[in-house]
Amino acid sequence: MKELTTLLDRIGQRANINLRDLDFDVPSHIRNLVPLDQMVKFYAFYGITPHHPLDFHFRHSSLAGSYFLGKCRAVNSILYKSDIRGDELKQKGHVFRHKDFEIPILMDEGIEIEDSFLIKTLVHNFSHDPKTLERFFIKDTVSAHYANIHGSPCDGCFLGPLATVDLTTMHDSVIGAFSYVQTGEIAHLNVGPGTVWIRSPGEFNFLYHHPLHKLDDYVSFSAGRTPQGFIVDFVEDRKESFQKVFDVVNIEPSVPVPRSASLDRYAVIKPKTQIGENVLVAQRAYLQNASLGKGSNAQENCYIVNSRLSGNNVTAHGAKIIESDLEPNVFVGFNSFLRGRPDCRLTIGRDSIVLPHTIIDIRKPLAVPSEHFVWGLINNQHDLMSNSMAFNDFSKIDSELVQGNLVFEGQGASFVSAFRERIHHILEANGAFFDGTANRGHAQRNQRISFNTIQPYPDGDLEGLYPTIIIKP
């Protein structure tokens, strides 16, 4: 295990050098986050299909429990139970449009992870940055449990647990626990925990801060400790169910799956779950007494428990939906935590958008009206009033809105249309609109994947490290 210890030290040091301006010490935060002997316990795996690019390169890395699809490279890195999905990367010959620019893609884009340590992190989609279209790089970066790195090249960064960085290039920055950042590009920033920040330069700036004294009950993180809080406990309590899924080589679905839908064999499916047409259930999704209507999806690390999704519902990476009823087209953003209770269910009206990193945790029934945004921390009807707004009203904002912990600047209409367009794109990419021949998406293309499993050296100095593995078509 000698080499692996050296590698971890090296990664911590490299991140620290990048973050030296911010007075943030990475090694003290990652020490004990994952005991290194865990790194020999879980196999990593990669998917092979005729529908995805196939180009993997793993070198001098530890990959315990991690999953790879598409075109991914990992060098000098430790990836622990992370999902690295390179199946939506840009391909050679395409043209990328950014404002007035039309930029040709000269080679297939790849996800390149170097000198980094990712813990239970999702890396997905394609890099948004027109400066580096062919390289989705993650370099000198550490991310803690259930972070999402979504289309966001990172260089010299630290992401706390349940942090999401979305369509943002980051240099030398720290993103606090449960913070969401979608801002184009940032550098040398320390974004505090519980921040929800969505900015489109020249158009709008949405900035919400979770009240920290309340957020601590759900997620908290400090140096030398593993993440704490109710959301973390919720996930930990369901860990064992995944063990069973990973222990067998092949597994038959325990529920009927329509031909147009796909249920990943690494998802956990508990009784009374129903899967509709065009539904996508990604790996490491957890469904229990969940009904997924036509075109809905359940993305990586999401949990849907005792809930009904009527149709075309997006459950983004890491979202949890408990004792809730969602009308058609409701979108639930990254890492949101929606918790109704058996005697007081949460209902969300048609077309409404639960912004990323929203927490709704109620003790009386609560109904979010249709065509509303909802954000932040909501425990009751009173919170809902300050943390939601009808699209129509939001569209009317043309300079500033201060409401509760939210400050919004710019054009509300742009914000509304940006979200609606993106949700349409997500549904499309996931195959929600498949009509039997056209509009294929992940739900149709991911139905038959061969999973190859890989393990590290079991002994000696290299224990926990994987050999060099190169996979090409």
Next chain:
Amino acid sequence: MKELTTLLDRIGQRANINLRDLDFDVPSHIRNLVPLDQMVKFYAFYGITPHHPLDFHFRHSSLAGSYFLGKCRAVNSILYKSDIRGDELKQKGHVFRHKDFEIPILMDEGIEIEDSFLIKTLVHNFSHDPKTLERFFIKDTVSAHYANIHGSPCDGCFLGPLATVDLTTMHDSVIGAFSYVQTGEIAHLNVGPGTVWIRSPGEFNFLYHHPLHKLDDYVSFSAGRTPQGFIVDFVEDRKESFQKVFDVVNIEPSVPVPRSASLDRYAVIKPKTQIGENVLVAQRAYLQNASLGKGSNAQENCYIVNSRLSGNNVTAHGAKIIESDLEPNVFVGFNSFLRGRPDCRLTIGRDSIVLPHTIIDIRKPLAVPSEHFVWGLINNQHDLMSNSMAFNDFSKIDSELVQGNLVFEGQGASFVSAFRERIHHILEANGAFFDGTANRGHAQRNQRISFNTIQPYPDGDLEGLYPTIIIKP
């Protein structure tokens, strides 16, 4: 599956071109031997340890259910449930001695399989040929079920089911079902079924022919049919037990295993089995109510059922031992089939050598004395008299012996010492003589292996073919 069909046709044609002198048609023999849809059903796997060289290269091949260890390359080949063990290959810097030659090994030897189709075949050890020390090649070759290619480079050959070629370089030759050839080098020969041929030029020539009318009951093979006969049925009847072993990712041994012994996780262990010190149980071994005394080994594809092995017993690749008691140091050669019955057990005396491809199938108790060779087909005491001889007597032969179906020419003493030396080497390599610190062998080195599993394209033109996979340290 289009590409796989083309590949199979290509392999058949290449073998045929090599064998055109012998009037042997390979395609008609391999058609239907393995329906190609089988090639997507089973994962292949390779082992990773710090004790073995690590160098795999798979390209444009189908590898269903095959196992790889060490340094192996497969190109344009179909390997079905084969075991390719490159863990005893010659290494750079060693010196190979052959008579008066001292030949330096300039690069690590590798097993190179090209344009070949191997079915449930064992490929093992290092190539014996001083002309090509660094390349153990198998080229334009087809081998049927349970063949052994042991230290034997092959070019343009066909091996029938349960055929073994041992320490022999072969060009453009056919080896019939259940034939054993250990002759240094052959070319353009068609060796009929049931031949046991052991030759050391200038020293001895051992040539036995199984009576074909009797052999047919045990193994027979003809164009267009899968192999038939009792030995084949015996193996088929136990196939299901292996399925269970392959269905789970990790498996705990069901019997105690001493620290000095190794039990492969892909072996089948049925109740009442006992594993002694320094014992090696290889993958795809099948043990049922089997007692393996100190230093014994059970090699790939062997079956030991209701039998006692007292100690330092070698059960070579593919041997079956049923209702038998073996005294210490008894050697049972490749693919031998020893079948006592509950009411008439077979006993074999200390130090005796069951030559490869021996069949003993009795209906009355039978005892092979100690320090004897035994060979050929034996159904009773009378057969034993003609098909066995004390080492002492054998050593006295100095020109020729004709006895039953055996013709022996040359020096009996050389034959005896050649076998005894080789058996000593096998026990040594397998770790039988480990004393707690020195004399480590496979039994000690193979205790902790990481197995990585690989699968082919599940769909499309490439269905059944594996992507290019390269593994290096």
